[in-house]
Ligand code: NZQ
């Protein structure tokens with residue numbers, strides 16, 4: 001049952017090869033001080049920085065630079081960004097980068113004028129925002145997280161070994177996002193495929209939950225089929241515009257709240273993956289791929305009907321003459337073969353996880369209760385061990 005809900009997504013998207021031409025128009029809606037946030041320098045090498053800086057200058061903006069946002073942005077970087085945003089009396093934060101840069105921009109936007117420690121308020125106590133929010137705009141250069149059209153902002157605290165996401169409300173979603181698939185061509189293969197699996201994982205976290213006869217499940221299956229098709233083309237031919245543009249669009253719809261409607265949503269693969277990230281600082285999508293097969297094989301008996309549907313509708317498994325369990329297993333087998341074809345990380349040991357970390361990673365995994373089986377701490381240790 002879909003239940004009762006209201007639906008709106010306030011982010012305005014500009015999509016396609018000419019998307020950046022709308023940046024000037026968007027900038028005209030905000031004051032003159034723009035904090036330009038970016039990562040470790042990929043945008044300087046591939047020319048995106050120059051293109052964006054030229055529009056900012058033409059628009060008469062004062063640019064306050066905030067560079068060096070690391071993959072899996074840290075709480076220390078967040079404190080630094082807040083100070084810079086306040087000192088620069090920033091009117092708009094423009095994030096140019098991947099999910100880390102977009103997430104960080106959102107975290108700074110709600111934290112710069114927060115009277116308390118934002119880590120305590122938003123990440124440990126999960127409280128709502130009660131102070132001024134600086135608007136955020138994005139120019140996306142890496143596809144996967146959906147951060148360009150959602151309220152998520154994941155921050156890592158290396159001291160306490162915690163990686164936690166806060167999903168903020170509509171008022172924190174980017175005001176606009178510019179999505180040019182060509183900007184993603186320079187991604188190294190490892191990052192590109194990690195992003196592909198991040199998308200798949202977002203869809204599965206929502207699909208494998210709640211009641212079954214639901215429009216969201218049909219949308220999810222369509223997104224999955226399109227993703228599988230286009231990603232197979234993109235790994236062989238990374239500059240295939242049709243494949244890369246489809247994937248960019250799928251990523252946005254995979255996590256912009258639409259397909260969560262009517263679903264309880266699981267998110268345990270992400271909770272375990274984030275804890276792995278807190279211990280290893282590994283690439284987000286690869287932390288998910290390394291634990292997914294063990295996780296889904298573990299919960300399969302508790303949601304067998306859905307794993308059968310997944311095998312038949314998404315992986316084209318023929319159900320004829322087979323038991324439900326065999327159909328479901330065959331579907332997961334095809335998923336595993338696809339993941340290997342993409343070259344994803346299938347083992348935690350490949351991400352630097354060692355046996356002595358497993359208990360700590362399990363303890364750091366926030367337990368969610370929307371999936372087919374609420375895992376115990378011991379079950380998470382078992383899943384982690386099977387993922388080594
Ligand atoms: O830092 P630079 O130099 O820009 O390099 C980045 C980074 O090293 C590079 N890159 C990005 N665009 C590029 C490029 N290299 C060449 N050409 C380009 N066009 O790619 C590397 C990874 O970037 P990052 O932004 O870290 O990746 P991603 O987009 O996967 O973001 C990961 C972060 O998002 C969080 C993750 O936990 C992680 O912290 N997530 C956010 C979510 C949300 N907001 O809803 C949901 C996700 O599940 C996820 O948790």
Ligand code: ZN
Pocket residue numbers: 145198201202270284
């Ligand atoms: Zn993710």
